[in-house]
Amino acid sequence: MASSSVPSTMKALQIQKQGGLEVLEIHDVPVPQPGPGQVLLKVEWAGVNFIDTYLRSGLYKKETPFILGNESAGTIHAVGPNVSNVKVGDKASGYLATGGGYAEFALLEDSKIVKLPSNVDTKTGAGLVLQGLTAWTLVKEAYEVKKGDYVLVHAAAGGVGLLLCQMCKYLGAHVIGTTSTTEKAELAKANGAEYVILYGKGESVVDKTLEITGNKGVQGIFDGVGKDTWEDDFKVIARKGTIVTFGNASGAVEPFAPLKLSAKNIKVVRPTLGNYVVTREELDRYSNELWELLAKSVIKLSVHKDYSFSAEGIKQSQIDITSRGTTGKLLIKIS
Ligand SMILES: NC(=O)c1ccc[n+]([C@@H]2O[C@H](COP(=O)([O-])OP(=O)(O)OC[C@H]3O[C@@H](n4cnc5c(N)ncnc54)[C@H](OP(=O)(O)O)[C@@H]3O)[C@@H](O)[C@H]2O)c1
CATH class of the missing domain: 3.40.50.720 (NAD(P)-binding Rossmann-like Domain)
Incomplete structure (x- = not known):
């Protein structure tokens, strides 16, 4: 494994039982180790998504314990064997099909991580990777808009x-x-x-x-x-x-x-994003198109609010997104 030094534990929003807002708690958990085809991301920003509320409440059932968060960006901290798309030190964002994004470090599959172009910062990367790829695959594949x-x-x-x-x-x-x-x-x-x-x-x-x-x-x-x-x-x-x-x-x-x-x-x-973007080729194609749309100012990220990486901050983000008071993107500042 190629890496900067990796601490043994980290702070993470770990759900131990699906339920009300009270289940949103920060815990000390082991830092995951990247296996073959996996990378460890030092998370700077995590995107808030409506799905976080379904996974917290249990509308979408999931085995506990698990770390919430499906959209993150930061710096590649370590890479496992057989990873060729990114290297330690690269700025990258990714969507995490299996969660784990509300944490100081997140484990991502190589097929779900995108190296950010130099004109895209990690805040924009976290704010766009899941919702942007979702919207773009919906208009290209679910119903091809003409x-x-x-x-x-x-x-x-x-x-x-x-x-x-x-x-x-x-x-x-x-x-x-x-x-x-x-x-x-x-x-x-x-x-x-x-x-x-x-x-x-x-x-x-x-x-x-x-x-x-x-x-x-x-x-x-x-x-x-x-x-x-x-x-x-x-x-x-x-x-x-x-x-x-x-x-x-x-x-x-x-x-x-x-x-x-x-x-x-x-x-x-x-449809669900996770079944449109499965292979490396699909991720490369759609993310390159997404960054191109951003570079051409076809799309821009509209940020509603940045929340703190704390149980209170994450609770507030879920209260806000479900109470219809928000517009655009909600983000958690991790580090
Ligand atoms: N299939 C996929 O792969 C995928 C991926 C990403 C997101 N999604 C889905 O896309 C939808 C939008 O996600 P988002 O994260 O961008 O959230 P969002 O649209 O920013 O927030 C949800 C919005 O839904 C509207 N809404 C209407 N009835 C509501 C109700 N009873 N309670 C709460 N909100 C209500 C509100 O807008 P108004 O006040 O204007 O009505 C609210 O602001 C969600 O359903 C999410 O699960 C699906």
Whole structure:
């Protein structure tokens, strides 16, 4: 193993039992050792994601104990055998399919780590790697957005939502965003939404979307809200359109009968980033494209707030992201 000196223990947000906010505790745990094809990252920034709340609460079941956090950036501190993409001292970011990011050191698979270009700092790297790759694979693979399309982006001022608005506009689509407040609506518009509908504020997503599209509906829907928006998605999707359901911010979508699709011959996909970016080639392709979008100012990172690496800081980040008070990206400053 090539490395700088590695301490034996570190601070980490380790969940010992899934549950309420009280399970968010910092513990002293052993520093993991990189095996073949693995690297040890000295974490500077960790990205907050809605999935952290599902993994904390138990909506997504996971064997305990585990260290929370799926998105980190920092400096490569040690590399195991058979790692050729990064070396000790490189600045890198990665998404951690199995968690471990809310810690002073994080273990990553070589196939999930990206060396940062010199114009991307570690804060931006942590802020974009998971949500940016998610948004980009959604618009390229889940529903390939085409010039002239009308697309509906729910929670358009959120972390993934703002990136989706910017990317869909870049791809030539007319973006209809939904959000809950006028401030969020302004932000979504500044990031590429041509129209914004204030759901839950007396504006009907169905009526407005049909009015905007001349009753045809939208070709693609990107829905990370889930339960609350799901049924209306079927009313505003165009014939042969695609509903991309990729999250559960308002709760999980209920099972449904496939016959429901035949009314307009539509497709429903339920993707996750971890199954779009599996191989080194997939990671290289999508991350290179992502940094290119950033360099061309097609996308920018919009940071809501930096939180401290403490039980209180991480609790507050989860209270904030679930209470609909945030826009864009939330980050934890680790070191
Ligand atoms: N499939 C994947 O690979 C993948 C990867 C990353 C993220 N995701 C999913 O993408 C979605 C967005 O994630 P994010 O981290 O970017 O979060 P986010 O969008 O920044 O925050 C969630 C937003 O959802 C909206 N929302 C609507 N109903 C809500 C409710 N009942 N409770 C809380 N929020 C509600 C709120 O926006 P308004 O106030 O505007 O309604 C809120 O700001 C999540 O569902 C997440 O699980 C999926």
